[in-house]
Amino acid sequence: MSLSREDVEKVSLLSRLKLSEDELVVMTDQMSRIIDYIDLLSEVNTDDVEPMTHAVEQFNVFADDVVHQSLPRDEALANAPKRDDECFHVPAVLGD
Amino acid sequence: MSESLPYKIVIGLEVHVQLATKTKLFCRCSTEYGNAPNTQTCPVCLAMPGAMPVMNREAFQLGMRTACALDLQIPLFTKWDRKNYYYPDLPKGYQISQFDLPMSEKGTLYISDPKGRFEPKDVGIIRAHLEEDAGKSMHDEANGKADSRIDLNRCGTPLLEIVSEPDMSSPEEAKAYLEELKLILSYLGVSDCNMQEGSLRVDANINLHIETKNGKIATPIVEIKNMNSFRAVERALHYEAPRQYDIWQETGGVIGEISKETRGWDDSAQVTRAQREKEDMSDYRYFPEPDLAPVTVTEAQIAEVKASLSELPQQIRKRLQADYKISEYDAEVIVNQGQATVDYYEALVSKVNDGKLAANWITQGVLRILKEQQIEIDAFPITTDRLADLLSAVQNKEIDTTRAKDVFEKLLESETSVADMMKEMGIEKVDDSAIDSLCRELLEANPKVVADLKAGKQQAVGSLIGQAKKKNPNIDPGSFRKLCLEIVQSM
């Protein structure tokens, strides 16, 4: 097992996911297998390979600083589970 | 002053500056401040699935300008990363920021204090990187458990995060750093630096170094947030240093044993308070932003940006002192007002050819009025032409400084020329023979004063100046005084 149960608990907390006991066991196993699979890459000889910082061979994609029309507010808010005429509503956020 | 303290203060500052673009960093929604909530959003800044960010060219340019002005090195390759955390004002669940390859690093900012409260020094800057802002959450405290409301207009606005080395050793130095940084940013025109509107935000890291019997120790680092002015930063640091010392004396807790704490400044109570930690928030799991192409820069582009920079505050201060023979203090006052005041000063000097005189009238006259009337120099009613005419009248002794100040006040309220205004106020140059006869007349009428003057009591001439001004308000007191003394000496 490359991942411990504690690792998965921590990641689930960071992701704001509440996992049951059973789910923790399943996720620890599944995530470990994913990590082990990716770990295969470490067996490749990379001596002559330039470090890659980005997956796409594309650079300097810019847009000009010109204002475009934003969405009408009603459309911006349309998918919100909870809202009023102006804002999204979320459970109370306290003490910034 | 720090010599008397039983500790050395160590301060580092993180400043977030909103760059003066028209649109957001990764979409073309407007960044205009103060509009109705959620009227400046689009699929990109709302984090709709499939929406793709595209870098704002102007934001990158403004970042480069700032970096060059702060002597930061600009690497030829830079990329963006996702900083992952969940918060309701961050719809994507990550902020696009820069982690290991920021757009600039290793710079300096020179600070000094004309009042001499600290030695001038170069404060190191670790890095300045380009990232996006979050939205705004509003909570009605009175309403207790009610929902918070989220406005995403600000979400995606370009910020430059400028991180200093922990090089400042007093709250005064920290304030000076912030003031100089703000001044540079305004000279560059890269930000409006409006703290009330959140265009400039400061977080301060502070701890203490203490010599003990067992060697030097450092107290745990505290990050202070929620400071809404530079004065608040200075006060919060003044509060925090002795507080940390007291805690250390009580607990002996040192850096490493106790983790970094975040505290908020309560301006009304003038104290810092522990803030609830967003638990485990420090693990941001950065990884490269796959939706955004990295940026490459050439040496030629960097040179071009450097060449395009206008003169910076410290360079102007030095030049004004050298060219116009004014004091470091006067240069500081004028330059700290901004480019428009420097332009006004230089226009005035070119007309009156006396740097010191022009500086005096600006620092003591013009700036006082600007403050009283809460206006900018562009709206100041006396043009440099009119003020130069007035100062020339002073230089030619057509008017003394006290009466010139009266004319100055009148000029504020009308567009009349200086010559007309002086005529209107009955001010005209008194010719030498008139001064001479008035001197002789008053000396004759005041034998006691003559006796006092002969006995060496030069201040006795004061009463004659008073009488002379009553008889003829246009008398130049300096010339009158000099002549009286000469006449008495020859008697």
Ligand SMILES: [Zn+2]
């Ligand atoms: Zn947008």
